[in-house]
Amino acid sequence: MATTEMSVPGGGIIVGKPKWRPLESEGNLAMLLLLPTIALLLMFIAYPFMRGILLAVTNSKVGVIGDFVGFENFARLLKDPIFHAVVYNTFLYTFVTTVFKLILGLWLALLLNRDFKFKAFTRAFILLPFIVPTVLACFAWKWMFDPTFSVLNWMLFKLGVVAAGAGVNWLGDGDLAMLSIMIVNIWRGVPFFAISLMAGLQTISPDLGEAAAIDGAKPLQRFWYITWPLLMPVTMVVVLFSVIQTFSDFQIVYVMTGGGPANATHLFATYAYQLGVGTGLLSQGAAVSLAMFPLLFGIVIFQLMYIRRVETR
């Protein structure tokens, strides 16, 4: 019966037996590490989202649980002139501010990417509007836009553009109010564009610009043929982030105009808040914020597809 191995005492082949180490299995470890993330996602994203959908298909109000009403809330929105204005405002607001943020941010990034004295300090300084809490900055801006006491009107008066006591009613006129909140959004958003695009610029080897200069490309041509296409992937990601942020913007409008005058500056988020919390029509508010979802989803899908195309080029 004795095998060859057993017949040699102490000299046989030993097959090493692994100890039981459950966490060394990749599957087990992965589950364990994913658990906190899954829990957080469920709690803070999935649940509120489902809750929002549930609210939107009932007729809940503050203090009233409400009954299932199907798509009645959405049908009402289609006939709501304020909602029409909200859709228009949001698209206008997002489009105009993003374009300006991109142009100004790119300009700033190109400047900051050059070599000059106090470069590090200036770069940090540029970030200030981004660091200041938005609400505080908005209060400061609100005061600057004030028709009577505003520093803007004071400057216009000193420059002789307006007469005494006839200052521009920045936040009191519908179009000017829209312009004002756009200015604040651009002011706040430019640093993000500038810093991100500058980071993108720094990944472009300066040799390429030099090679192009030797190849005979003038500065504008170098930008158009070399820098801009190479920066495109970063630009697209930055624009994507910004569009999502701007489309669902709330703080600036809420603090500066509250959606007024006469609903002229309402965006999705502020109108949803006003209906749901301000007026207590929880379901209608939920329907407004949910209506933002398919629109934003469409924009994001379109941009992601474009980014993929740019990156695999």
Place this chain on the structure above:
Amino acid sequence: MSNVTIRHVHKHYADFHAVKGVSLEIKDKEFVVLVGPSGCGKTTTLRMVAGLETISEGDIMIGNKIVNELPPMDRDIAMVFQNYALYPHMTVYDNMAFGLKMRKFDKAEIAKRVNNAADILDIKDHLMRKPRMLSGGQRQRVALGRAIVRNPQVFLFDEPLSNLDAKLRVQMRVELKKLHQRLATTSIYVTHDQVEAMTLGDRVVVMKDGLIQQVGEPFELYTNPANKYVAGFIGSPAMNFADTMIEEVGNAVYATNPTMRIRVPEQIAARMGPYKGKPATLGIRPEDLHMATGADPEDLSFDAVVEVGEQLGSEIILDLKAGGSTMVASVEPTVKVKPQQTIRLGINPAGLRFFDATTEMAI
């Protein structure tokens, strides 16, 4: 005529004097190599010729035109960069065509030139690919192609081979040489590799600390280095140096130190007059040393202790200690020595060089 003249050129940075008065005349169709350690000013000099750096002082002329104030595009030069600097978002074809497009060549002419260059460089199959799909060697060919399609007056090379692996570097070196023989375009080539400098250059310019140390044909630099720095820089393994005192005994001149007493060959001894009784540095190349036999006179040989022997097949490189100094000798591959063994090395007197101990200039 596309000769390049560099006249008393300086480059000052805020806190650094990178190039300290370089003057150089590069003839039409000549291949000149600037070589030296990093920070010696060779790349800065090249970039000033390219127009990528401003010239602090002096003049640079291409052909008969002073180009100091001209932007790179108006200097009619092409440059090959160390990291290729290919446009990553363009195909190989577009990379090579870019310079011609910027100069408004018509499409047919561009296609003709690009295809011709691709033929010469053997990259015809890759024209529609992006640079990132190519190997290092292929990328460098594309970079060369981008330079030659323009048919410029001068080629500038900034360490073009240093990103390639050793084998490819040797291969590309040969191809560069062939390319220059074929195109006969004036070329300035920067490298820190003395082998590249020796093999490629019609003339080699050795630089150090922003100054030219010596300009000459490769063999001249090897046989008649102007100073100790050039002697040690050119040649591999490097020249050995030993500190000696110069003594006159009868009508013979000797260079001595505790481990050696070497008779100075007559033609050098004739110039040794001012050094009698003073120190001088003796220089001898590893290939001018051999295992001494009975035929080697006492005053042309010395004892040394073997530290390491490196068998290369064609030769053995011996690392030795002779007194206080380390020496390297290249000996026959059949020699059998052991570490710590004391051996006697013979000197080929024609290989002896002497340098002033303080100025380091050749005597």
